Amino acid sequence: MKLLTHNMLTSKCLKGVTVGYPLGIVAKDIKLCVVDFNSEFIARIIPKLDWATLWKAADSIGHVGELPQTLIQDFETNEEFLKKVHHVLLEVDVINGDLLCPESGRKFPINDGIPNMLLNEDEV
């Protein structure tokens, strides 16, 4: 699971949970991979992200690097910055671990890179 995917996952559909975002991450196994860098893609994706969630997620699994906690101005033209975002969004892959609902603590296991978000009938 890439951190870009984590950025769009919520546990709001759990009974009694009101926001369910962002999910916590407990990473037991992380793989770093190499993905082609496309600066335009990253520049256009940044406005669609929840920046604070991305930063916190990366920080919590020890891969935030030099990524600033608040989004910088003029990021579109800052190649160095875009490369750091690229790395955090697409090259850090959580292979095994858990996602955690911030309100209920419900765990969603990640195995072989695939989070299991399925709920039991009595949870919805």
Next chain:
Amino acid sequence: METPIVKLSNKDLDTVYEPSEDSFLLIDALEADLETFKSQKSQLCLEIGSGSGIVITALAAALKKYNGAYFCAIDLNPNACKVTKETSIANSTNIDVIQMDLTNNIYARGIFDIILFNPPYVVTESLEVLDERLISKTWAGGKEGREVMERLFENIPKLLSDNGYFYLVVIKENDPEYIIQIFKDLDMKGEVVMDRKVRGEHLHILRFKKTGQN
């Protein structure tokens, strides 16, 4: 668009949908719109019910060098998730896979440029939709074959970007015109972009976009 290599073992075939005419018709419909995706620089792509992963992998392979896009696949069947991942790797594409019921856990921020769903569309008893066997989840659609897909519809406008497209595979028995009307009430315009008659099924590909956009 090239047809991806898909390897399904006999054990996989017990639960995972084997690529069929409906899968290929959806790929054909995407191929016909490829230039639009390139010119719109479609970025974020999501497939619900990816099965073997053949469709999203075909799209990823065709778009990766142009848009550097991101691809995400969902299936409720853990074996389908595993096979989708394998298919993506075997075809040198990069697809993140999530085991999920429809889009239940996706934060709806209107960011997806392309959403695909080839749902279980066969008309069955309502009870069959609840059948726990994973292989029946690939086809059992319940009343008018719409019971599973209908649960997703109201989420589509919330997930889709302003210029985004939603592709849905249906058969004649699902009543395509009725489905287009449902989307009209959600401020979305739908049309049949392709249809094909195969062994007792009249397949249609419906394509939807938000009204008020070009």
